[in-house]
Amino acid sequence: MDFKKIDPTFPITAASLPNNDIELATIPKSDLPSSKKTSDPFLVEFNAQYDIHNPKDWPxxxxxxxxxxxxxxxxxxxxxxxxxxxxxTTIANELHMTSTESAMALSIYLLATAFGPIFIGPLSEIYGRKRVLHVSNIWFLIWNIACGFANTKRLLIAARFLAGFGASAIYALGGGVLGDVWRPEQRGRSLGIYLLIPLLAVAVGPIIGGFMAARTTWRWMFWSTSIFQAVMVAVSFTVFRETYGPVILSRRAEKLRQSTRDSRYYTTYERLDVGKSLLARWVQSLSRPFRLLAFHPIIQIFSIIEGFYYGVLYIVLSGFSDLWVQQYHHSVEMSGLHYIAIASGELVGSQIGARAMDMLYRRKVASSSETGIAPESRLPLEFVAAFVAALGLIIYGWTAQYHVHWIAVDIAIFINMMGAQIAGMPMSAYIIDSYPDHTSSAMAATQFLKSLTAFLFPLFAPSLYKAIGYGWGNSSIAFAGLVLGIPAPIILWKFGARLRAKARSSN
Structure with missing residues (x-):
């Protein structure tokens, strides 16, 4: 069905409808979803009861x-x-790269994901999620293909950075779209399902890379993923719809202004931009992630905690293969299979965290007389998860130190990843709930520090392990995680509402 036929903002007349839909003109206007407040007939907004064009009311x-x-x-x-x-090692030999340069080729991708969301998130709040997703998909595809054809180390590093810039759109758009379409009581389940497939990539990437490194040219790593990305470009153009409410309402208001030739129709968001030039809007939007990071304690606290967990993840990812090859003398192909333990821990953690978050939220709703539940209700889950993550990391360090049977190491890293994933989900939900109008900018602000730690932490990890070993190295990281991960949720539990109330405007 053409949604225009039942769009309450589209003028319904006998002349404007096809013959087989002429009966729609006889429907009382009061029975159609209204997008305007009765107090101001020119204010265009979603119907509070039900609106088929409101992403939260979608099927x-x-x-x-x-x-x-x-x-x-x-x-x-x-x-x-x-x-x-x-x-x-293979790439370094072929392109005459030093060990530092080859490590840079890997990690430069992560550096790009620190800066990409800072621009991409705000742009999605100007032009909508759909356009930004399509452009970033094509951008990523072009530069990922270029990585496969790189014949110099400089071209490979540059192409990896530009591919990472396009890839980073998902970090800004993911939280934004989930906030657009899912209601707070569905936050846990939506996050859990959303994370299910991406978390598999943690294991699939190194496994595929290990077998390709041993059996074919490394260039197929980029060509094969580009084929998959090309399919995703086609799917996104076919399936993905605009989800950002202000953009949807703005288009609805514009349609009304054109069809009625009455310029008085407006949205709340358009009223905020009255008198601003396009350049002023760009400056305001593109600076928003920096202002959130500079002036909002909530963003600052979560950026530090999530950045730490993300940095630890990439310490493990970057050094896990070396552990098995150099310390346990496994083949490159077999070393990749151990990444299944990492992915499994994150997958199990995401599903436990999703169900636990929604259960806690429902209990809070049932026991409260308030009409809305504060985002702080998400936080209790983080306390236990922080201890679980630290325990797993300590066991991982000491079992690796003494070359205990490989299954013990994999179980330990499974526990660590499960705890870290459970701890991270309430923080993401808290941000989505706290910044509903600018979720993408808020997620971009937190992603900035996360990507920087993912880029920097693996650089010092080898020196740390060499100096004090896996046991004390991972134990010290785990204790640092407890120092960060325990007090912060307590502070937000007690002062979160006050901090949100006093936070400077994010507009």
Missing amino acids: TGQKWAVTDVLSATGFIRIMVSTIMAPAL
Whole structure:
């Protein structure tokens, strides 16, 4: 069905309808979803009861369609970040790279994901999620193909950076789209399903990379992922719909202004931009992630905690293959299979965290007389998860130190990743709930520090392990995680509402 036929903002007359839809003109206007307040007939907004064009009122299947598109997109972006790790020695020999340069070729992708969301997130709040997703998909595809054809180390490093810039769109758009289409009581489940496929990439990337490094040219790592990305470009153009409410309402208001020739129709968001030039809007939007990071304690606290966890993840990812090859003397192909333990821990953690978050939220709603539940209700889950993550990391360090049977090491890293994933989900949900109008900018602000730690932490990890070993090295990291991960949620539990109330405007 053409949604225009039942769009309450589209003028319904006998002349404007096809013959087989002429009966719609006889429907009382009061029975159609209204997008305007009775107090101001020219204010265009979603109907509070039900509006077919409000992404939160979409059919469940349609919500899952856009969620799954982003989830599959995230899978390929994350896989490309790790797939070349097992082939670094081969690539370095062919392109005459030093060990530092080959490590840079791997990690420069992560550096790009620090800066990409800072621009991409705000742009999605000007032009909508759909346009930004399509442009970033094509950009990533072009430069990922270029990586496969790189014949110099400079071209490879540059192409990896530019591919990472396009790939970073998922970090800004993911939280934004989930906030657009899912309601707070569905936050845990939507996050859990959204993360299900991308977390597989943590294992799939190194496994595929290990086998390709041993059996074919490393260039197929980029060509094969580009084929997958080309399919995702086609799927996103077909399935993905605009989800950002202000853009949808703006288009609805514009349609009304054109059809009625009455310029008085407006949206709340358009009223905020009255008198501003395009340049002024760009400056305001593009500076928003920096202002959030500079002036919002909530963003600052979560950026530090999530950045730490993300940095630890990439310490493990970057050094896991070396552990098995150099310390346990496994083949490159077999070393990649151990990444299954990492991915499994994150997958199990995401599903436990999703169900636990929604259960805690429902209990809070049932026991409260308030009409809305504060984002702080998400935080209790983080306390236990922080201890679990630290325990797993300590066991991982000491079992690796003493070359205990490989299954013990894999179980330990499974526990660590499960705890870290459970701890991270309430923080993402908290940000989505706290910044509903600018979720993408808020996620971009937190992603900035996360990507920087993912880029920097693996650089000092080898020196740390060499100096004090896996046991004390991982134990010290785990204790630092407890110092960061325990007090912060307590502070937000007690003062979060006050901090949100006093936070400077994010407009």
